[in-house]
Amino acid sequence: MSRPLSVGVAGLGTVGAGVLKVLRDNAGLISARAGRPIAVTAVSSRDRHKDRGVPVTGLRWYEDPVALVADPGVDVIVETIGGSEGPARALVEAALAAGKPVVTANKALLALHGRKLAQLAEAHNAPLAFEAAVAGGIPAIKAVREGLAGNDIRRVAGILNGTCNYILTEMRLRGLQFAEVLAEAQKLGYAEADPSFDIDGVDAAHKLAILAALAFNRPVDFSELHVEGIRDVSAVDIEMAAALGFRIKLLGIATRTEAGVSARVHPCMVPLDAPIAHVEGVFNAVVAEGDAVGRVVLQGRGAGAGPTASAVVADLVDIARGRTTPVWGASADALSAAPARPMSSHRGAYYLRLMVVDRPGVVADVTAVLRDAKISMESLLQRGRAPGEAVPVVMTTHECEEAAMQAAIRRLSGLDAVLEKPALIRIETL
Structure with missing residues (x-):
């Protein structure tokens, strides 16, 4: 069997401690699937004395997470610090620039800086894996x-x-x-x-x-x-x-x-x-x-120590086996340049709730606003009567454009019989 894959874990909170636990509890199974043992040999966290429910004695300890990158005994970096800036970003960028594989659970970092991180990973031939960043244990x-x-x-x-x-x-x-x-x-x-x-x-x-x-x-x-x-x-x-x-x-x-x-x-x-x-x-x-x-x-x-650690370990197994793929599924020169569409162009059906004064003519005023916006109503619910008091009027619409609905909402908000901001929820048929 090949030599062990040596892992440095930065951040020993819920997820980081969970990674240590899964790797130790399932060591034999993971070793068989990875083709070699996977062992945490170094960690970084602020508090050396905190009880994390998993032993950390015998591991090399760094106050500065970026120092893990320079450790010659660390093959791959696991980042579970969290946050889109600060130590987490500095660590991941340093590791990729040094050509070391990175596994992260950090969705904010990827969402905000994923373009640059992908470029770093590609330029330095360093895998960047992030199964744990979306939906926890769901692959x-x-x-x-x-x-x-x-x-x-x-x-x-x-x-x-x-x-x-x-x-x-x-x-x-x-x-x-x-x-x-x-x-x-x-x-x-x-x-x-x-x-x-x-x-x-x-x-x-x-x-x-x-x-x-x-x-x-x-x-x-x-x-x-x-x-x-x-x-x-x-x-x-x-x-x-x-x-x-x-x-x-x-x-x-x-x-x-x-x-x-x-x-x-x-x-x-x-x-x-x-x-x-x-x-x-x-x-x-x-x-x-x-x-x-x-x-x-x-x-x-989608969250928790076990499910998220499970996803981190799955990425480590891939790295141990040499299975890698471009960050966004294709190399930078093959990525799509499809433009973004604004929310105003969305088309769909809507649920609309108005709290109105219960008096004659209110519904007619509301439907007139929708008619002028070329929005077709599918159903209307008005439960109970309370003359002179607030009652909910609920409507669903046929498919229309978001821009038209937002314009109608602005007009409806200005009606004197409408007592609060209209509630709008989009209808989706997944």
Whole structure:
């Protein structure tokens, strides 16, 4: 058997410690699959004395993670520090520039700096692997980049953030408001003390940017994404969705057409007969559509020590075997230059909820605005009567253009009978 692959791990938080544990617990199995042992020999973390649930005695220890790169006994760098800047970026750039393979779980780093990192990796013939950056233990990266390599992929989408999926699931099952479920999720450890990256859609957008680059063999560009979160989804919307035969999910959706590529993250209403409607709690799902294979759906745990470490180790096995592939699926000179399409050009159906004063003529005023915007209404729900008080009016539309809908929303917001900002959720039939 070949000599062991020597690994330096930077960052010994949940994921880094999980990598050490998986490599030790499954050492024999991993060695057989990798063709040689894989052993962590050096680490970098700020606190040498913290109990991480896994022994670190006997490992070479560096205060500065970049110093791992200069260690001649380290063959490959595993970056689990996190963050798009600072030590994580410095470490990955230094390792690639030195020609050392890198395995990372850092979706923010890849989404924001993936173009430069891919250029570094190609220039120095250094593998950059990142299976753990998207959907945790689900092998989404390999499925899209390698498993579907023979397909013309036109769409990739999914539930890419377990925190948001958990919140929306609990809101539906228990009839609670967003703020109540968020507070519970924080107590349970499903949401951070500052949950903005999750609930505002940024985390899901980082992952979608990576998936879109892989699916369409195109350089990653986070600035092209349209991003909305779930703060404005109310218990009323959850209830109305059920009445209309939908469930609300935060989805990331990237589509390629002859006109270019669109990529967007926002709450969606999906029909109850769609498989993705039944992905609940903290689970993630990835859907890819290829011309030869049709629709492929992958589902599983998208976060946590075990699932994420599993994905990191899978990348290490590939490196041990010498299996590498270009970062975005093709060399830089073969990548697509397809233009980005703005959100205003999106076409689809919509759910629209207005809180209005219950008085004669209000619905007529609303439908007149939609008519003037050339938006065709498919259904209308108005439950109960409360003359002179606020009541919800819910409509769904036929397919129309986003720009027209946004113009209609601005006019509807100006009606004196409309008491708050209209709620708009796009309808998607995945």
